[in-house]
Amino acid sequence: MSTGVLITREPIVNQQRAITANRIIVHAANITQAVQALEALRPHWPAVHPVFISFGRLVPSSDLLGWAPPENTLIEIPAPALQYTQIQELVGRFAEAGTPLALSWYQPGTAWPEGIDCRFALADINKVPNPHNAPGLPLAWGLADVPAFERAVTSGYTGAAGWFFLKGVTPSKQLAPSHAQIVHLLNLVRNDSDISEIETALKRDVSLPYKLLRYINSAGFGLMVEVQSFRHAVTILGRDRLNKWLSLLLVSASNDPAAPAVMQAAIARGRMMEILGEQFFDKNQLDNLFITGAFSLLDVLLGSEIGVVLEQMTLPEPIHEALLQGEGLYAPLLKLAIASEGFMPDQLRAQTESLGLTVQQVSAALLQAVAFADTLSFG
The missing domain is CATH 3.20.20.450 (EAL domain)
Structure with missing residues (x-):
């Protein structure tokens, strides 16, 4: 125990x-x-x-x-x-x-x-x-x-x-046009499209390039140099890591003035999963863990059913399984991150035990995740 x-x-x-x-x-x-x-x-x-x-x-x-x-x-x-x-x-x-x-x-x-x-x-x-x-x-x-x-x-x-x-939200069965545009952008990156095509999609909303660079240059990312453009970001990060940061554009797409609280929760989930995932997965899967946690509240953030959003996206199968069925490779860590949000610790302790983690690892990851999410500005 x-x-x-x-x-x-x-x-x-x-x-x-x-x-x-x-x-x-x-x-x-x-x-x-x-x-x-x-x-x-x-x-x-x-x-x-x-x-x-x-x-x-x-x-x-x-x-x-x-x-x-x-x-x-x-x-x-x-x-x-x-x-x-x-x-x-x-x-x-x-x-x-x-x-x-x-x-x-x-x-x-x-x-x-x-x-x-x-x-x-x-x-x-x-x-x-x-x-x-x-x-x-x-x-x-x-x-x-x-x-x-x-x-x-x-x-x-x-x-x-x-x-x-996070409670009492009735999601729509349709995706808003502004959100669909970001989904299209993410699919371009996932499908390894030409950089110029991705830049064109990124610039259709003047706020998106600004948001993306702000996230990448945030204190939580820890870069030694300031990223000046999308092409610069591709050079420094590579496409695989950049996909993680582009995903933040979808998480932060809500215009609801109260959305930043939900965004913070989503990013903290993702970061916690990413940190603890180092115990179980290769580095090339850690960004997918982050995305799984970050997308776990898309229904609340976008006002659309999670299935409606995901069916339009090119994402690895473990992300779909975790978010739609609560099953698969990433689901146990997502359940752990969600359990850390309960006032009582019973579910969190049970999930910690089932994964073979120590309480020290889980507590440290939780605080690191909250600290990281707080460094991102969603205003």
Whole structure:
């Protein structure tokens, strides 16, 4: 049985559904074990957005005081624990150390220690429909879908934590013309068409070349030189690797102002699969793993059924099998990436065990994937 500390994650979004923070849920036997695991993950820490740390069912203890969290970290204090004097004292110690704090599982009447800053208060929307007396900026949790989020905002919530924005989407049976154009571009690259023909297709939408070069030159890609043109990209990357980055154009094709949160989730899935795939696949298949994860949310991003999109694309069979049947070579890693998005770790632990991975490998890959996705600008 796989033992050790696992982490799962969920995004925190503002009223416009743009990601403003990442929430990490640490699943450990005790706080000491949790701190050791978090410290080991420091090299992979996401730096673009603040990181909330929830200890799940554990209550924070003085064992945390010996740990210096990364600067962008907020520690969550569960509201039920504030009834205990030692927790109130711990909150004061955190404040003295300059550690930002958030309150989780807020309930009306929760007494937050006076004179201590509480940045945010997370509340279960099913138990707290009105958060107006929360000690920090109120964030809703437990939302069923986007309409529930809109009702929460109307009730006074400033944002939310969770994956509600992936739920309740009714996809169309047709692909929008603008999306079909990018599919055509991807097929040209997959079919090894002439560079001039690909450039012509790329330039039909003036935003596409700009987006493509922005992605390739992002910090997450790590190139030593700036790519200036599509031909330059082909020279440096080669066609096979370039296909991965062209796929980002399709993932980022939605005009919905709330789409960046979904895009971040899709790219994080792909990057996590790519990192862990190094244990199982040759290098020439890693880009396909990335594409599998990135395309796993195309139905939400494009508003079209995944089958409608994929039937028009030239893609390797394992990608089709993973996305349409949940089977084949890439499916286990896709299931693992999706399981990392659950609040509880049971499915993630089971999938980790079935693949023969360690919890350390999975947790490190998850944080690296989130950090990578955060470096890409989808605006």
